[in-house]
Amino acid sequence: MLVHSRCGIGFVILLAVLVPCLVGESVKEPPRSPLAPADALKTFKLPDDLRIELFAAEPDVIDPVAMAFDENGRVFVVEMNDYPLGPMKGRIKLLEDTDGDGRADRSTVFAEGLPYPNGVMPWKGGVLVSAAPDLLYLKDADGDGTADVRQVVFTGFTPANPQHRFNSPTFGIDNWIYGADGETNAGIRPGDKPDAQRVFFRGSDFRFRPDYSGFETVSGRSQFALAFDDWGNRFINNNSIHIRHPVLPQHYLKRNPNLAVPDVIDEIGGGRSIRVYPISKLEERFNDPFAAGHFTSACGLLIYRGDALPLLRGNAFVCEPVHNLVHRDLLIPRGVSFVAQSAYDQAEFLASTDNWFRPVNLCVGPDGALYVVDMYRAVIEHPQWIPLDVQKRINLRAGDDRGRIYRIVPKEGWKAARPRLGEAKAADLVALFEHANAWWRLTAQRLLVERQDRT
Numbered sequence: 001m002l003v004h005s006r007c008g009i010g011f012v013i014l015l016a017v018l019v020p021c022l023v024g025e026s027v028k029e030p031p032r033s034p035l036a037p038a039d040a041l042k043t044f045k046l047p048d049d050l051r052i053e054l055f056a057a058e059p060d061v062i063d064p065v066a067m068a069f070d071e072n073g074r075v076f077v078v079e080m081n082d083y084p085l086g087p088m089k090g091r092i093k094l095l096e097d098t099d100g101d102g103r104a105d106r107s108t109v110f111a112e113g114l115p116y117p118n119g120v121m122p123w124k125g126g127v128l129v130s131a132a133p134d135l136l137y138l139k140d141a142d143g144d145g146t147a148d149v150r151q152v153v154f155t156g157f158t159p160a161n162p163q164h165r166f167n168s169p170t171f172g173i174d175n176w177i178y179g180a181d182g183e184t185n186a187g188i189r190p191g192d193k194p195d196a197q198r199v200f201f202r203g204s205d206f207r208f209r210p211d212y213s214g215f216e217t218v219s220g221r222s223q224f225a226l227a228f229d230d231w232g233n234r235f236i237n238n239n240s241i242h243i244r245h246p247v248l249p250q251h252y253l254k255r256n257p258n259l260a261v262p263d264v265i266d267e268i269g270g271g272r273s274i275r276v277y278p279i280s281k282l283e284e285r286f287n288d289p290f291a292a293g294h295f296t297s298a299c300g301l302l303i304y305r306g307d308a309l310p311l312l313r314g315n316a317f318v319c320e321p322v323h324n325l326v327h328r329d330l331l332i333p334r335g336v337s338f339v340a341q342s343a344y345d346q347a348e349f350l351a352s353t354d355n356w357f358r359p360v361n362l363c364v365g366p367d368g369a370l371y372v373v374d375m376y377r378a379v380i381e382h383p384q385w386i387p388l389d390v391q392k393r394i395n396l397r398a399g400d401d402r403g404r405i406y407r408i409v410p411k412e413g414w415k416a417a418r419p420r421l422g423e424a425k426a427a428d429l430v431a432l433f434e435h436a437n438a439w440w441r442l443t444a445q446r447l448l449v450e451r452q453d454r455t
Contacts, residue, residue: 034356034376037404043354045279049411050309052350053102055371056095056405060107064093064373064403066168066361070122071421071443073097073366076110078117078129079403080375083162084382084396090114092129092138094145095405100418102367102407108145111138116162118224121169121177122443124450125422130179132157132165134191152191153212156198158184163382166206168225171446173232176207176214180222180236188215204250205236210449219253219264220246224299225361227316229331230438233338235301235316236265240291242298242318243269243329243340269329269340277344278323279351297322297380300361300373303331305438308368308414316340317349317370319359321380326350326359326372350408356399367416368437369407376402419443426453 035043037057044052056077066078075095082089092111095104111129119130126139126149133156139149157166164183172178187198190212199206204217205226222236229235236244248264273294282292300319304312316329328349329340343349350359350372358380361373378398383391421429421443432444 032355032378034378034399034402035354040352040354040357040376040404041406043352043357044350045352046350046408049311050408051411052372052406052408054404055097055102055407056104056107058376058402058404060095060104061093061405062401062403063375063377064361064405065117065375066119067363067371067373067405068120068122068127069363069365069419069439070127071419071447073419075104075365076120076122076127077373077405078120080116080118080162081400082116083377083400084379088113088115090117090131092117092120092127092147102369102409104405110140110145111147111150115159116165118162118165119167119169119179121171122446123169123171123177128153128169128177130157130165130167130169132159132182132184133186135166135169135179154188154208154215155191156184156186156188158182158186161382161384164223168222170226170228171442172207172228172234173442173445175445175449176209178207178218178226178234179205180224180226181205182221182223190215217250218246219248219250220244222301225301227301227303229303229314230305235303237269237298237301237318239297239299240272240295241267241269242274242295242320242327243301243316245337247337266337268331268334268338276320276323276325276327277346277348277351278320278325279348280324280353280355280357282323283355293323295320295327298327300359302362302364302370304364304370306364306368306370307436308409308416309370312370315343317362319362319372321358321360321375324352324355324357324359326362356402364437364439365407366419366437366439366443367407367409367414368439369409369414372406372408374404374406375399376404421447426451426455 063079063081064077065080077093079091094108094110096106114131117131121128129136134152135154137151138147166182168180170178187200189196189198201217208215223238227235245266245268302317325348328343332339358375363371379396429444432440
């Protein structure tokens with residue numbers, strides 16, 4: 001028999017565990033045997049007009065939890081190989097699809113020795129990486145594929161349980177860089193200014209300007225990932241509330257500190273523990289047995305804004321690794337907010353019969369495909385929530401040598417231009433503001449902001 005456990009509040013990448021209830025046995029075994037990537041592909045169910053393909057797998061990528069494409073189409077992947085208890089050995093991998101066939105064929109360790117890294121954003125020829133207590137800037141200055149520049153941009157984020165750390169640096173349409181707080185209770189300061197005044201916040205996410213000034217809090221706290229639509233509306237979630245909309249911006253509310261506002265968030269998805277419909281076996285749980293078959297590990301929220309899957313444009317997607325699925329909602333405008341309505345009747349967008357399938361994050365690429373980050377672990381819960389007697393009987397790191405990234409494309413196939421924007425002229429970047437895929441629009445905007453090109 002297998003069991004599930006559920007985490008409490010706070011930042012979560014992964015919120016449940018599948019462990020064998022092997023009373024009297026001392027051998028540590030995963031609950032089921034893992035599947036090879038080719039076999040895992042056979043376990044998926046998704047809409048008939050779509051197909052899922054393998055983009056990368058072990059040994060090229062291991063324990064992936066986040067990914068992002070840079071301006072030249074290279075993929076930076078965050079590997080949290082130190083989950084759940086260390087030792088500290090998180091990495092950033094650089095993946096490249098050199099022949100354009102839709103599958104990564106080159107893998108390089110870009111940076112290593114990071115403490116539980118969980119988010120990445122291309123920036124100024126390198127990347128911003130969330131690895132509490134620091135937001136890091138990493139860059140390969142000599143072109144050998146490995147980062148040799150390491151700058152602490154901001155520091156002071158709480159290095160707590162790895163499921164409760166800040167995450168998801170994200171470039172916004174307003175030229176601010178946003179992040180999900182997780183559970184930071186300390187003060188934040190610039191990394192190079194130890195005597196600087198700290199920004200304290202609790203229960204809020206944050207943002208800062210591209211020159212690293214103006215660090216401030218924003219309404220609502222997200223656990224893992226945040227998402228924007230085409231109009232700059234921000235969406236967040238937590239483990240049991242899969243999508244929320246912070247309606248009232250904090251910088252407006254600060255104008256009148258005497259105004260009592262009971263809430264700033266609209267629970268557009270229906271609130272806590274909404275029903276989900278897995279096709280994998282539902283497992284017995286240690287805590288909250290009533291929550292089986294409901295959201296308890298929502299993470300990796302994304303609004304699809306690509307061009308390869310036009311019927312999905314503007315829809316919200318969220319991972320649910322406990323139940324081995326990805327959920328899809330239609331976002332229906334309602335006044336100044338929305339209603340998130342499930343796109344299917346008692347079914348899910350993507351589901352697997354494989355209990356090792358652990359979708360934890362999503363990404364839209366320059367090709368418009370929807371990428372699914374699969375950590376592929378047997379035990380996907382921090383030991384803090386696993387009874388000690390059970391911990392003695394299981395392998396908490398089963399699957400720590402595996403990991404997959406999938407791409408979802410139209411069934412008839414899809415071919416898109418490969419980006420080479422690193423040296424693009426300002427006029428060419430501005431022209432991309434009309435592109436149907438938001439990746440091209442935002443990447444062009446980001447490059448102009450990085451260059452401070454006002455022509």
